[in-house]
Amino acid sequence: MNNTNKNESADTTRVQNLALSNELSEEKVQDFQAAFSLMDSQSKGYVCPNDIVRVAQAADMTFAENEAELLVGSADEDHSGGLDMREFISIMTTHVNPQDLEEELRQTFRVFDKDGNGTINANELKRFVRLWDSELTEDEANDMINQADPDNTGSINYKDFVEFLLHK
Template identity: 75%
Template sequence: MSNENELSGGTRAQNLSLPIELSAEKIQDFQAAFSIMDAQSKGFVAADDINQVAQAADMTLVENEAQLLLGSADEDHSGGIDMREFISIMTTPINQQDLEEELRATFRVFDKDGNGTINANELKRFVRLYDTELTEDEADDMISQADPNKTGSINYDDFIQFLLHT
């Protein structure tokens, strides 16, 4: 990027009108995450984008689930979330009970057969899809941290440790 305060599409960090102060590096991290969902560089993420990311990750969302995810985040009711709304979501404090529910819901997405474990290879595939710059060795290292006993299956507690410490 030519200017560390400039985001893709020419949006400047100071033009985001954020309620909190963020470093240029943090804004770039959010931009990278946003760009994964905004694969067509439209400047916003709609329900279809979330469905495509989920499908690429071999996840199934129930009908209207993507729209529900966007619902409260779409402050201007445009039908999608823009970068400012995305950063607002990412910087809104979450209470502990909500976090626990979200983590359990995330685990259930990966626990396709409902047996209380996730296949380590499936998680690795998703991690590589999410972070396309991640090397095979880096992905293997991450998964070995999530699966310390090298069983090929990751239980809920190991999954939480993986999410909170990566």
């Protein structure tokens, strides 16, 4: 068997293994592989947050690097700092239950709503955002908080908090 046939055979086997392990059709796995290859433009075998941001920007989507880092971190089972093909397919096929998301958002809001009055102090949220992303400039943090507090009241209610997190 020549090298081309060996590579095609290995690719077919890999597609079949991925399809069987995730109960996906071979065609669906090939679609995911094509998307993965688009992001993995240097053929490294993994996708890092910068790759995701680059592809999102090319598609005229706004995707901050810290969002890409969260996305990668949520699926990076081997803690390599990037997503391999299996991890990428896993994240692409994960279904989010709306009730679970709603409860998670409520719990997150409660963490910041220290006095339980239904609002979050914008300055406290800004301090947290700056601690979470130490490379964020003061201006970038202010822009984020202005998005979360569109009325510039200094307090962020639950509805604005959810819209901010979900970029509605």
